[in-house]
Each structure stands twice: as C-alpha cells, then as structure tokens.
Amino acid sequence: MKICILGTGFAALTAIKETRKRLPNAQIQVIGPCKELIYYPSLIWMPSGLRQADDLRIDLHNFFNRQRVEFIQASVTGLSADGRSVQTDQGEFDNEGLIIASGGRFIKKLPGIEHAITPCEGIPAAQHITDRLKGMDSGTIAIGFGGNPNEPAAMRGGPMFEFLFGIDTLLRQQGRRDKFKLVFFNPASEPGKRLGDKFPEKLKVMLAKKGIESHLGHKVVGFEANKVKTEGGELDADLILFMPGMTGPAWLDNTALPKSAGGMIKADNDARVKGMDKVYVAGDAGSFEGPAWQPKQAHAADIQAKTAAHNLTVDFEAKGEKIQIKHELICIVDTLSHGMLIRRTESGTLMLPPCRLMHYAKRFFEGWYLRQYR
Numbered sequence: 447m448k449i450c451i452l453g454t455g456f457a458a459l460t461a462i463k464e465t466r467k468r469l470p471n472a473q474i475q476v477i478g479p480c481k482e483l484i485y486y487p488s489l490i491w492m493p494s495g496l497r498q499a500d501d502l503r504i505d506l507h508n509f510f511n512r513q514r515v516e517f518i519q520a521s522v523t524g525l526s527a528d529g530r531s532v533q534t535d536q537g538e539f540d541n542e543g544l545i546i547a548s549g550g551r552f553i554k555k556l557p558g559i560e561h562a563i564t565p566c567e568g569i570p571a572a573q574h575i576t577d578r579l580k581g582m583d584s585g586t587i588a589i590g591f592g593g594n595p596n597e598p599a600a601m602r603g604g605p606m607f608e609f610l611f612g613i614d615t616l617l618r619q620q621g622r623r624d625k626f627k628l629v630f631f632n633p634a635s636e637p638g639k640r641l642g643d644k645f646p647e648k649l650k651v652m653l654a655k656k657g658i659e660s661h662l663g664h665k666v667v668g669f670e671a672n673k674v675k676t677e678g679g680e681l682d683a684d685l686i687l688f689m690p691g692m693t694g695p696a697w698l699d700n701t702a703l704p705k706s707a708g709g710m711i712k713a714d715n716d717a718r719v720k721g722m723d724k725v726y727v728a729g730d731a732g733s734f735e736g737p738a739w740q741p742k743q744a745h746a747a748d749i750q751a752k753t754a755a756h757n758l759t760v761d762f763e764a765k766g767e768k769i770q771i772k773h774e775l776i777c778i779v780d781t782l783s784h785g786m787l788i789r790r791t792e793s794g795t796l797m798l799p800p801c802r803l804m805h806y807a808k809r810f811f812e813g814w815y816l817r818q819y820r
C-alpha cells in the first residue's frame with residue numbers, strides 16, 4: 447500500500463514513525479519543500495545567543511533512510527476530490543492513504559505588517575530580532591499577538607510571552623534594561639486565557655514585577671514604521687514583534703476539502719478529514735472537534751499525527767479499534783532564566799510558578815526530542 451504524508455514538520459515526522467511502526471511494508475512517500483525540520487520552540491533563544499540558526503535546522507536525510515521514506519522535494523498545490531492524487535509544482539502523485547501535515551499559514555493582512563517582525567516566519571525572523579536588538583542602544587520594544595476572528599483556536603500566543611520575558615531577562619543580563627521600555631499589546635483584555643483561567647492574573651503580576659507596560663483590550667488595526675495602531679490609540683515603538691492569527695494552507699483554495707470557519711481543514715475527532723475516505727489531517731493545518739482551548743502546538747500536532755496514523759492503518763487492515771484525539775495543552779513558558787509549566791487537559795489545569803528547573807527542563811527536552819531525528 448502507498449501512503450503519502452504532506453510536510454516535514456512535527457506532525458509529518460510523527461506520522462511517518464507511527465505509520466512505519468504499524469505498517470512495516472508500506473510504501474511511504476513524503477512531499478515537502480525541503481528535507482529538514484525546523485525546531486520552532488527554541489527560536490526564542492536566538493536573540494540571547496543560547497541557540498544559533500544551525501542548531502534549529504535538522505537535516506532529515508538519515509531519518510528518512512532509517513524509516514525507508516521516499517522523499518519528493520515539491521510543494522503541494524492541490525488535491526483531487528477523492529484525495530487520491532496530490533498535485534504539486536513537480537507533478538501529480540497518487541496514494542492509497544493520505545495524511546496532510548503541511549502546517550498552517552499566518553494572516554498577514556494588517557496594513558503596514560511589514561513594519562513588524564513576525565516570529566512565525568522562523569529562523570530568518572528570529573535572526574532579524576537578534577540583529578535589531580544588537581543594533582539598539584535604547585528605545586521602545588512592542589510585542590503582541592493577534593487571532594483569527596473566525597476561529598479562536600487559530601492563534602499562537604505562548605511564544606510571544608516567551609520573547610517578551612526573554613528580551614526582558616536578556617536586557618537585564620546585559621545591564622541595559624533601564625534604557626528600554628517594553629510594551630505588551632493584545633486585543634484581548636485577558637490575554638492567555640486559553641493557557642488556563644488563572645493565567646491572565648499571573649501574567650498581570652509578572653508584567654508589573656518586570657516593569658513591562660501593557661496595552662490590552664484594543665483591536666490592532668495596523669502598523670507604521672515606528673507605530674502600532676490600535677482601536678484604543680497608537681503606541682510608539684522602535685521595534686515591533688507581532689504574531690498574527692492563523693489560517694489554513696494556501697493550497698486548500700484549489701481543493702474541495704472541507705474548511706472550518708477560520709480556513710483550516712475540518713476534521714473529526716479521530717483526525718479524519720470530514721467526509722473523506724483514508725484522508726487524515728494533523729497539526730496546524732487542521733481544525734478538530736473538541737475543547738475551545740485546543741492549542742496550535744507541536745505537542746498537539748504529535749498527538750493528532752499519532753491518532754491519524756493509527757486510524758489510517760485501521761482503515762487498511764480492517765481490524766483494531768479507531769482512537770480519538772486526546773486533547774492536551776502542555777508547555778513551558780520560558781523567560782530565559784526560569785520556566786512556567788502549564789498543562790491543560792479535559793480534567794483540569796496545572797500551572798506551576800516560574801522556576802529555574804523548568805528553564806533547564808525545556809532545554810533538556812529539546813535535545814531529548816530531537817535525538818530521534820538526528
């Protein structure tokens with residue numbers, strides 16, 4: 447049988463491992479623009495020099511050999527109505543089972559967004575932040591994130607708290623924090639609520655303790671070279687970092703795949719694309735049934751990919767039980783010196799106060815997680 451997996455990110459690699467484990471003789475074809483994984487969670491450590499660009503680019507050549515994967519270097523552009531033929535800029539590729547793991551896309555529609563650095567763009571954006579910070583002697587740094595008004599789950603705020611607290615710590619370590627004003631802006635009046643009901647209050651305390659100003663509850667309407675424009679007034683800023691809300695991949699427009707209100711691929715809670723046979727989705731590309739606090743996270747992508755690969759193999763073997771996605775949010779919000787562990791499941795939320803151990807745990811986890819792909 448021939449299984450096709452789209453992408454080489456977190457969800458795709460987990461789907462490859464799980465599929466190979468369950469179907470040792472399957473032909474696995476992977477389609478992606480390049481043979482590497484970008485380890486996004488550690489981008490937050492580039493401005494301090496704790497990580498360099500090359501540390502976060504993982505060459506997948508050996509992993510693909512070990513997993514006996516046929517890699518097609520191409521970008522997906524469309525999909526046949528039954529999902530059995532993937533259209534790419536390098537031609538069409540047939541499959542008998544498909545797992546879509548080609549990630550999401552950020553909505554870069556706000557006027558003047560080019561004046562903000564958007565960390566979702568990965569290594570080049572993190573390098574840009576690093577270079578800009580090095581070149582500044584003083585000034586105001588404004589950091590914020592937005593959402594997708596049609597799909598509350600389609601946002602990524604955690605890393606922006608990490609950039610905010612990480613830059614605060616870095617400037618203190620460099621002995622020049624007093625020369626900078628840090629401002630956190632967000633359209634929500636209680637940002638971070640998806641991390642747990644108590645998070646906004648904890649955030650307020652942390653911002654006050656670190657002397658970080660906030661501009662909350664006002665919709666962001668645009669940017670200028672040195673300005674963040676919101677419905678509640680303008681903020682002057684010498685450096686702007688902004689994570690926009692997310693939507694689904696651009697190539698979806700050329701398909702008949704079902705879309706959620708926010709433009710993601712609509713899936714059942716077993717990760718199968720609604721109404722499709724042997725077509726599954728995992729990771730940022732999907733919109734899944736379940737709790738409203740579902741995160742767009744690498745951890746969630748891994749859980750969804752395991753579910754998708756398991757259920758696809760059940761489809762093929764016509765035996766065994768299908769499983770459902772077990773929603774879980776787990777992250778360590780890092781400050782460059784401390785880390786705050788947050789875990790949210792359907793049965794409750796655990797939030798530990800920031801401590802040094804969790805900063806080192808996040809660093810350790812990176813090495814432990816990546817060793818499977820090196």
Ligand SMILES: Cc1cc2nc3c(=O)[nH]c(=O)nc-3n(C[C@H](O)[C@H](O)[C@H](O)COP(=O)(O)OP(=O)(O)OC[C@H]3O[C@@H](n4cnc5c(N)ncnc54)[C@H](O)[C@@H]3O)c2cc1C
Pocket residue numbers: 452453454455456457458477478479480482486487488489490520521522523547548549550565566567568602605695697728729730731742743744745746747776777778
């Ligand atoms: C700064 C930052 C920090 C983060 N920190 C954390 C954290 O601490 N913990 C956590 O759990 N998550 C974190 N995340 C979120 C996490 O990185 C994402 O949720 C995760 O990358 C989603 O995995 P994915 O496989 O769905 O998508 P991606 O990792 O985005 O992978 C998508 C893949 O699809 C490929 N692709 C794209 N377009 C096409 C196409 N047309 N055809 C074929 N292939 C295509 C891409 O090249 C890529 O290989 C962070 C994200 C950022 C930006």
